[in-house]
Amino acid sequence: MADYFEEMGWQPLAEGQAPNHYLHFARLLRDFNIFDGLSEKLPPPVSKKVLESIPTITLEQDGKQCTICLKEYCKGDTAKQLPCKHLFHNTCILPWLTKTNSCPLCRQEMETDDEDYEAFRKEKMRAKQRESDIENLHNSMFS
Amino acid sequence: MANIAAQRIKREFKEVIKSEEVAKCAIRVELLNDTFTELKGEIAGPPDTPYEGGTFVLEIKVPETYPFNPPKVRFVTKIWHPNISSVTGAICLDILKDQWAAAMTLRTVLLSLQALLSAAEPDDPQDAVVAKQYKENNEMFQITARHWTNVYAGGPNINKDCDDKIRRLADMGIEEHQARVALSSYDWELERATEQLFS
Numbered sequence: 001m002a003d004y005f006e007e008m009g010w011q012p013l014a015e016g017q018a019p020n021h022y023l024h025f026a027r028l029l030r031d032f033n034i035f036d037g038l039s040e041k042l043p044p045p046v047s048k049k050v051l052e053s054i055p056t057i058t059l060e061q062d063g064k065q066c067t068i069c070l071k072e073y074c075k076g077d078t079a080k081q082l083p084c085k086h087l088f089h090n091t092c093i094l095p096w097l098t099k100t101n102s103c104p105l106c107r108q109e110m111e112t113d114d115e116d117y118e119a120f121r122k123e124k125m126r127a128k129q130r131e132s133d134i135e136n137l138h139n140s141m142f143s
Numbered sequence: 144m145a146n147i148a149a150q151r152i153k154r155e156f157k158e159v160i161k162s163e164e165v166a167k168c169a170i171r172v173e174l175l176n177d178t179f180t181e182l183k184g185e186i187a188g189p190p191d192t193p194y195e196g197g198t199f200v201l202e203i204k205v206p207e208t209y210p211f212n213p214p215k216v217r218f219v220t221k222i223w224h225p226n227i228s229s230v231t232g233a234i235c236l237d238i239l240k241d242q243w244a245a246a247m248t249l250r251t252v253l254l255s256l257q258a259l260l261s262a263a264e265p266d267d268p269q270d271a272v273v274a275k276q277y278k279e280n281n282e283m284f285q286i287t288a289r290h291w292t293n294v295y296a297g298g299p300n301i302n303k304d305c306d307d308k309i310r311r312l313a314d315m316g317i318e319e320h321q322a323r324v325a326l327s328s329y330d331w332e333l334e335r336a337t338e339q340l341f342s
């Protein structure tokens with residue numbers, strides 16, 4: 001049986017040892033996706049300043065679709081344009097941006113009013129920048 | 144927010160019903176309540192896979208924050224696949240997690256699941272036992288997946304050898320599904336499966 005335990009990454013119990021029921025229970029919870037909800041915590045809403053500065057544009061032709069409600073825009077309709085250039089109806093995007101700070105289509109993040117989150121977000125952006133700097137350097141050296 | 148979700152599902156419902164995949168009987172959605180939060184999905188097993196000929200039922204729960212967050216989807220029909228739990232039906236698929244985007248719909252979800260049945264990703268498994276078999280004994284994986292399709296999803300390919308071995312365990316008092324899981328996990332080696340069941 002040893003091979004089965006090895007395959008599963010488990011260890012057989014030694015003489016006199018009792019199974020760890022907490023561990024089993026945790027595995028059960030994981031298998032039934034109980035933890036999923038916990039990791040879904042959203043980043044804080046867009047800052048008031050950014051929210052107010054999001055431009056409203058008037059569409060010049062029919063055809064494009066709001067990806068939140070799936071209705072097509074008609075010529076003359078207005079829409080909000082996020083910094084990533086994605087367009088949404090005001091009534092469709094507003095409830096989302098009062099909850100969190102990203103474009104629901106491309107996930108690009110915007111500034112928030114939450115100091116702790118901002119520190120974390122800037123660190124994340126710096127890390128990304130460093131990665132691309134290194135990549136550029138690498139490409140310029142080896143191309 | 145709940146209102147946006149309900150409106151969206153209503154629209155999508157029409158979209159799926161009108162789509163050509165439905166005409167080909169490949170995907171289907173059905174409403175289970177009038178608040179548009181619970182749906183039943185169905186996908187046909189793709190051709191040239193062990194799932195061919197089977198119909199797989201999905202449980203779809205629409206969160207209040209839909210379409211900003213993905214629907215929660217789970218296989219109700221038991222299935223043998225590296226990215227789907229053979230115990231709970233939980234699915235490991237990026238678009239149902241962090242790769243979700245608001246523009247996706249129930250139709251894209253069902254079609255992506257169908258694509259997942261055609262092309263498993265054993266390196267990002269949901270079911271470690273199935274993924275291991277998929278990588279190390281693919282022929283056995285194909286046999287097992289086809290057998291499960293036959294038994295649970297109405298697939299046409301009866302495997303007499305599998306059925307016989309399950310019957311032998313059933314004769315020893317083992318419940319049928321439990322016997323199938325043990326045999327599937329041990330590459331249909333009756334001896335090893337028996338050992339595990341009685342240990």
Ligand SMILES: [Zn+2]
Nearest residue numbers: 066069089092
């Ligand atoms: Zn809209």
Ligand SMILES: [Zn+2]
Nearest residue numbers: 084086103106
């Ligand atoms: Zn965007």
